[in-house]
Amino acid sequence: MDYLFFFILGLIFGSFFNVVISRLPYGKSIISPGSSCPKCGSKIKWYDNIPVISYLLLRGKCRVCGVKISIQYPLVEIITAIITVGLYYKFGLNVYFVQYFVLISLLICAGIIDLITALDNDFETGIIPDEISLGGIPVGIIFGILQKKLIISLIGGLVGFLLLFIPGFVYKLFTGKEGMGGGDIKLFAMIGTFLGYKPLFFILFLSSFVGATIGLFFIYLFKNREYPIPFGPFIGLATIIYIFFGDYIIQTYLKMIA
Ligand SMILES: [Zn+2]
Structure with missing residues (x-):
């Protein structure tokens, strides 16, 4: 149960890292506005922004315009989740x-x-x-x-x-x-x-x-x-x-x- 909690925590943090990664080098704010498609600019709804799951459900494409979403997003989320679980396993809380x-x-x-x-x-x-x-x-x-x-x-x-x-x-x-x-x-x-x-x-x-x-x-x-x-x-x-x-x-x- 603990491990599931830390896995989900890692996914959520990984999702936030994606925001940092895609905005910080371009001088954009990492706090607002909410996520939008880089191609068509449509706002990404919360149910299309669930770590990994949304990527799989949408088959890696924007719901509105169908542009390909980078594999970076689910990868960063999964890597962060695995590392978070690994840290808890090795060091405890x-x-x-x-x-x-x-x-x-x-x-x-x-x-x-x-x-x-x-x-x-x-x-x-x-x-x-x-x-x-x-x-x-x-x-x-x-x-x-x-x-x-x-x-x-x-x-x-x-x-x-x-x-x-x-x-x-x-x-x-x-x-x-x-x-x-x-x-x-x-x-x-x-x-x-x-x-x-x-x-x-x-x-x-x-x-x-x-x-x-x-x-x-x-x-x-x-x-x-x-x-x-x-x-x-x-x-x-x-x-x-x-x-x-x-x-x-x-x-x-x-x-x-x-
Ligand atoms: Zn789009």
Whole structure:
């Protein structure tokens, strides 16, 4: 019963993240007006706005004009629901649950906005809105205070900033090109305030590794096009993997080298 409750809660939050994702990068308000079809502009009724279920009933099309609705909507809802249930399963209902839920929520929004703006020709590169990265920093610090780990949280923010700023700075010094997006640096600082500095090395390693692998695959796939590969989704993915499996992965690694 608990799990069903957290699954539905996750669906509802995922539905809200979709609103954030589809409006924030375009400078639109996330509070009002209500949802409308991007093609015909007709207002979406509440019964056509039920997470996942409406998408299935409408077969992924607008009820009025029949334009295709992006698969992003049900995907974000289901992913959020699974993560919410997973967090409750792993941590129970306590301050850690809330902290990780807030962090992952910010990362889902940041990662997907980074991805869709990278693919959108209206933007030069993927963007991570400051509202999420900089806005999340004081939130991470508040969780630090709640857990009496204020210093660790502050050091985490600083280390997170430097960890991406320094390589980007060195790269720019030698090549004159922008090596690391400012949005990625701010996002990493935000993660540091939530998790402290220790996990950052693991998260950076994992996100770089997965990002580089997929990046090479894309370069191979689209030989003639230069795709700007957004780093935000990989940072988000690596952080989620750390939160769920970090302790297990690190223990296994320590056993292997012992
Ligand atoms: Zn429509």
